[in-house]
Amino acid sequence: GESVGLHLPTLSVQEGDNSIINCAYSNSASDYFIWYKQESGKGPQFIIDIRSNMDKRQGQRVTVLLNKTVKHLSLQIAATQPGDSAVYFCARLNSGYALNFGKGTSLLVTP
């Protein structure tokens, strides 16, 4: 069945370095992927999305890459800042409205 999963549960990076968070999916029934950020005690916050007709999409300090051949998605954060410390989820949109979230990667930014 469909699933969205993550390669690593935790990631520690130094402030100013670039961060890469990876995500794998099991099939391509849905054509729409989204990244969310969740800070402690808060609800998830939308970061960026990408559709399967795209390979790359850029936002402010973030880039999402989609490799449909190997069913892999990544979120790149440039010049990581302490405020980027959070749990990051990749999600797939099913049926046009239901988000199927992965387990999440905890990003810790150290000074």
Place this chain on the structure above:
Amino acid sequence: GAGVSQTPSNKVTEKGKYVELRCDPISGHTALYWYRQSLGQGPEFLIYFQGTGAADDSGLPNDRFFAVRPEGSVSTLKIQRTERGDSAVYLCASSIDRPNTGELFFGEGSRLTVL
């Protein structure tokens, strides 16, 4: 505030009790969602409202769970005969319409603890 508001932020109850969790979405958002997040996991879809009607309640785990949105704005998630396994953070989200972008606006959640 302008965001999604959820009350209570924390609820501790005893096994077997009835619980109501409230969600006040962003004004003008017609779509409303409930998700449940267990510790260390991603949120899981429970139910989706478009206006007053539940368009998809397939994520509700069993018939002890029920949600309403009588006037198309505020929604209440109701849990009967609570069990310890119901302990989780219940997240509410809203969006302008059936999302084309996957951008949902989440509240901070209601943390439910069943003793």
